Amino acid sequence: MMYEQIEVTGDAGIKASGATLEEAFAAAAEGFYSLLTDTEKIREEKTIEVKAKGDNLESLLVNFLNELVFIFDTKGMLGKKVAVSTLGNGTATAGISGEEFDPERHPRGLLVKAATYHNLKVENKNGRWEVEVIFDI
Amino acid sequence: MAVQTTFHRIDICRVELPESYKSGMRVKGVIYVDETLESGLDQKCLDQVANVASLPGIVGASLAMPDIHMGYGFVIGGVAAFSLDEGVISPGGVGYDINCGVRLLASNLRRHEAAVRIREITAAIYREVPAGVGSKGKLRLLHDDFNALLKKGARWAVERGMGNADDLERTESGGAIEGADPSLISEKAYERGRTQLGSLGSGNHFLEIQYVDQIYDNEAAAAMGLFEGQVTVMIHTGSRGFGHQVCTDYLEEMATAVRKYGISLPDRELACAPVNSPEARSYLAAMRGAANFAWANRQCIMHWTREAFLEAMGISPRNLGMRLVYDVAHNVAKIEEHTVNGKGTRLAVHRKGATRAFPPGHPELPQVYRKIGQPVLIPGDMGRVSFVLAGNEKAMHETWGSTCHGAGRVLSRHEAIRRAKGRSIYRELEDKGIVVMSAGRETLAEEMSEAYKDVANVVDVVDKAGISRKVARLRPMAVVKG
Numbered sequence: 001m002m003y004e005q006i007e008v009t010g011d012a013g014i015k016a017s018g019a020t021l022e023e024a025f026a027a028a029a030e031g032f033y034s035l036l037t038d039t040e041k042i043r044e045e046k047t048i049e050v051k052a053k054g055d056n057l058e059s060l061l062v063n064f065l066n067e068l069v070f071i072f073d074t075k076g077m078l079g080k081k082v083a084v085s086t087l088g089n090g091t092a093t094a095g096i097s098g099e100e101f102d103p104e105r106h107p108r109g110l111l112v113k114a115a116t117y118h119n120l121k122v123e124n125k126n127g128r129w130e131v132e133v134i135f136d137i
Numbered sequence: 138m139a140v141q142t143t144f145h146r147i148d149i150c151r152v153e154l155p156e157s158y159k160s161g162m163r164v165k166g167v168i169y170v171d172e173t174l175e176s177g178l179d180q181k182c183l184d185q186v187a188n189v190a191s192l193p194g195i196v197g198a199s200l201a202m203p204d205i206h207m208g209y210g211f212v213i214g215g216v217a218a219f220s221l222d223e224g225v226i227s228p229g230g231v232g233y234d235i236n237c238g239v240r241l242l243a244s245n246l247r248r249h250e251a252a253v254r255i256r257e258i259t260a261a262i263y264r265e266v267p268a269g270v271g272s273k274g275k276l277r278l279l280h281d282d283f284n285a286l287l288k289k290g291a292r293w294a295v296e297r298g299m300g301n302a303d304d305l306e307r308t309e310s311g312g313a314i315e316g317a318d319p320s321l322i323s324e325k326a327y328e329r330g331r332t333q334l335g336s337l338g339s340g341n342h343f344l345e346i347q348y349v350d351q352i353y354d355n356e357a358a359a360a361m362g363l364f365e366g367q368v369t370v371m372i373h374t375g376s377r378g379f380g381h382q383v384c385t386d387y388l389e390e391m392a393t394a395v396r397k398y399g400i401s402l403p404d405r406e407l408a409c410a411p412v413n414s415p416e417a418r419s420y421l422a423a424m425r426g427a428a429n430f431a432w433a434n435r436q437c438i439m440h441w442t443r444e445a446f447l448e449a450m451g452i453s454p455r456n457l458g459m460r461l462v463y464d465v466a467h468n469v470a471k472i473e474e475h476t477v478n479g480k481g482t483r484l485a486v487h488r489k490g491a492t493r494a495f496p497p498g499h500p501e502l503p504q505v506y507r508k509i510g511q512p513v514l515i516p517g518d519m520g521r522v523s524f525v526l527a528g529n530e531k532a533m534h535e536t537w538g539s540t541c542h543g544a545g546r547v548l549s550r551h552e553a554i555r556r557a558k559g560r561s562i563y564r565e566l567e568d569k570g571i572v573v574m575s576a577g578r579e580t581l582a583e584e585m586s587e588a589y590k591d592v593a594n595v596v597d598v599v600d601k602a603g604i605s606r607k608v609a610r611l612r613p614m615a616v617v618k619g
Contacts, residue, residue, distance in 0.1 A: 007549040009207060036270055038578075059392070066385050073378040074328045076271055101271040107578040108270040110550075111339030111619060113233045113381040117388075117405040118209045136209065136233045136381075137340045137550075 003031030006132065012110055013119075013134040022084035024122075024129035025061060025092060029082040032065055032115075033098070035135065036072065037106040042080040045099040052092045057122040061131060064092050065115035072112075076101035110137050143183060144168070146175075150602035154186055154199075161191035161403070168201040169541075171598050177547065177590070178205070185212040188403045192217070194224025194412070196477060196484060200536055202491050203598040204545030204590065208232065210406030213490035216539045218475065219412060221483055225400070226417035227409035228391060228424070230487030231470050233384045235424055236431035237342075237375030238309075238466040239492075239514040241525065242439060243361070244446070245458030246368040248348040251614065254449055258346065259572050259615040261445035266344060266438050267336045268619040269576025274335030276437070283327060284319040286334075290429030291436040291464075299440035300461075306503040308464040309493060309511075312432040314471065318422035323386050326423075330379025330430060335437040339577060339619025341543075341584060342374040343519060344442065347611040350522070357509040357527045357608040361462050369611055370459070371523055372438050373516050375468065380427035387420045412485050421470065428469055435464055462525070463512035467492045467542035475537055486537050494528035494540040494605045513605050517544050517592035519573070519584055519616045520566060524596045525609040532604040540605040541596070544589035550579075557582035572615035580618050 003016035014031030018024035033039050052067045054060030071077045079096040086093045113136040121132040144152045147167070152175060154166030166186040170178060182205055189211055190199035196218045205214035210229030219225055244251075251258065267274060278286065286293040291305055291312025305312045337344060349367045352358045363369070376383075391408035394400075394416040400409065410416035443459045450457065470487045477484070495502055495511040502511055510528035517523045521544075532538045548556070562581040566573050575581050600607045 005551070007551045009549050010213075010546040012550060055392075059389070063389070069385075070325055070329065070382065072271075073333075074325075074331075103269075103271060106271075108339075108576050108580075108619075109578060111270045113378075114385045116209050116233075120405075134209075 003027045005031070005034065008134050011134055011137045013132060015130070015132045017128055017130045019128060021129045022087050024131050025064060025087060026082040026084045026094065028061065028065065028131050028133060029068055029079060029094065032068055032112065032135070033079045035110045035112055037078060037109050039080055041106050042078045043099050044080050044097045047095045047097040048077060050094050050096055053090055055090060058117065058120050060090065060092055061122055061133060062115045062117060062120065064094070065133060069112055069114060078106065112137060150598050154183060159184065159187040162187055164190050164195050165198050166190050166201070167198045168205060169203045169598055169602055173594060174203050174590070174598060179207065181207050182212050185210070186215070188407060189215060189217050191403065192225055192227070192407065192409065193400060194220040196220055202541040203595045204490065204541045204543050206545045208489060210404050211487070211489045214541065214545060215489050216487070216491045216536055218484040218486045218537045221412050221485060224412050224485055225409035226412050226420055226470060226485055227407055227487065228384050228387045228420055229406045229408060230489055231424060232468040232489045233381045234375040234468055235380035235383060236428035236466045237468040238431060238435065238464060239516055240372040240435045240439060240464040241462040241514050242370040242442065242459050243363060243462050244368045245456060247366050248368060251346065251368045255346065255572050255615050257449040258446055259574055259617060261449040262344060262442055263574045263617050265441040265445045266617065268617055269339050272336050272576065273332040276334050278331050278334060286433050287317050287319045287322070287426035287429050289313055290432040294433050294436035294440065300436050304436065304461045307461045308432060309466050312436065313429045314425040316422055317425035317429050319426055321419045321423045322383060322426050326379050326382035326386065329382045330377065333377040333379065334434055335441060336377060337374050337438065337617065337619055338377055339580065342619055344438070344617040345371045345519070345613050346615040347371060347523065347613050349609050350612040351610040353607040353609065354527065360506060360509045361512055361525065361608065362460070363462070363525065363609050370442055371514065371516055371611065372435055372442070374434060374438065376427045376431035377434065379430045383423050383427040387423060390416055391420070424470060428466060432464065463514060465492050465514050473537070475533070484537065488539055490542045491539045492542045493538055494526065494532045495538050496528045496530040496533055513540055515541060515543060515592060515596055518586045518589040519613060519618065520569065520571065520586035521592060523611045524592065524607060525611065526596065526599070526605040527608050529603055529605055536604050540599045544592040544595060546588055547590055548588040550583040553585055553588040554579055554582045556587060557585055571613050573618070575618040577619055584618060
């Protein structure tokens with residue numbers, strides 16, 4: 001997956017890309033998990049389905065990532081692999097494969113409060129989708 | 138990038154961003170910086186101050202404190218007041234961590250008495266008060282209890298034996314803002330908050346054992362029960378995932394409201410609704426619930442901190458004498474009475490990374506602080522110092538009774554980590570005599586002193602400007618970080 005962390009004073013961001021929009025969303029999600037812990041240490045023990053809605057691609061991405069923030073905060077779910085199966089008509093559906101947070105095995109990284117609209121980008125550049133999202137830490 | 142030509146200096150402590158700076162500005166911007174801090178002002182912050190100045194119904198000026206840094210929509214360190222008739226309420230003017238705030242505890246202990254047991258005390262606090270990613274508090278909230286907590290705030294904890302009535306008097310708004318409506322808060326927020334009461338969180342949140350190393354104002358320090366060499370505890374945290382979810386939910390709702398009311402915005406994070414609209418009323422009622430959650434959270438953490446001290450020191454509660462000095466919110470929106478053009482007017486005051494600093498005599502202050510003004514608690518970074526200030530009359534005339542909230546970040550997390558490469562921040566702090574326990578893998582590097590402005594510079598500006606005054610300086614002995 002193609003993602004990298006980007007620098008923001010006080011917070012953290014992810015820049016992700018993919019050949020398709022689905023891939024770019026999935027890469028952003030995997031990037032999000034890389035902020036929380038060392039993703040190498042996550043085992044693929046189960047897969048859960050996540051759905052999100054949004055009026056446009058920007059809000060769809062923010063709402064999708066905020067759904068992952070919510071699921072981590074309430075169930076401790078950490079994703080190693082993310083596959084976005086459907087994306088369009090204002091909804092996104094994804095499978096998150098991973099396991100629950102275990103403080104013994106997963107180094108504690110950043111505590112993400114929310115994905116924000118700040119400098120948010122969802123763009124198609126020369127046939128490749130690129131997204132950038134800043135998280136409030 | 139420093140900017141020189143876009144604003145002009147009003148006096149040694151303030152610069153003005155004129156309405157001509159950016160089209161759409163309804164009022165000017167005023168930023169509290171001296172010449173040293175001015176050099177750190179960045180274009181994006183100025184743009185954010187200007188954007189807030191363009192919101193409907195803003196009164197006076199779009200204000201920023203010397204700890205200004207870029208936020209989402211609104212700057213951090215920003216204060217903006219809106220007319221109740223023509224103005225707006227914006228979740229972005231409060232921030233994701235609703236009622237992030239600071240609580241200061243005083244004790245009967247002197248520095249050397251705590252120093253001999255400092256590792257044991259810190260370890261006990263670390264056990265009692267969970268910190269860091271994925272950490273859970275000791276309580277599990279059931280639904281009815283949760284609703285009671287959202288209305289009662291800190292009182293909820295006091296009623297369960299975690300503190301006393303005096304604590305409530307020494308908490309901003311008595312530890313609860315009236316008008317919280319749990320029915321306007323999503324099930325998701327409840328789910329996030331259920332296990333997080335009594336936990337510290339992460340990022341810049343901390344719990345610090347300190348000692349008073351300098352007193353600047355004897356009368357105010359005496360009223361607060363502070364003396365040189367005394368051990369204090371500072372708690373910096375907020376409403377945890379509960380408040381973050383309330384903000385996330387209502388930003389979404391406000392985006393719809395913006396279209397409904399035809400408000401044009403330069404930045405989606407400024408999403409807002411007219412003060413009297415159902416959307417704004419709902420947000421305020423939900424926000425108050427989250428603010429009350431934060432006060433209950435800090436009350437619980439205070440209780441468990443006291444328990445940790447008792448356990449580690451093996452002394453009686455009377456000898457420990459741990460008591461609340463004050464508790465302030467620095468991310469909140471409130472309806473307050475202020476004077477506009479000589480007339481008493483109610484305004485919607487947003488403080489995002491700014492602290493209320495009411496002056497002596499203000500009717501909202503408890504009797505014990507009526508004469509000296511409201512205590513204001515300003516945390517520094519973990520290697521330097523923190524301050525206690527008191528409110529002054531001048532703040533009522535210039536800043537809607539507000540002052541700064543902290544040091545203000547200057548380095549990104551990555552840059553901080555880069556600069557910490559090859560160094561042990563833990564060792565550096567230990568060498569300064571500061572014991573550290575941290576849950577996160579890179580928290581110490583991210584939060585090292587160099588990542589922040591020197592809080593002493595920030596506090597000097599608000600003191601010189603007269604919007605609050607220095608009372609005491611606190612130096613860290615031990616830090617618990619997320």
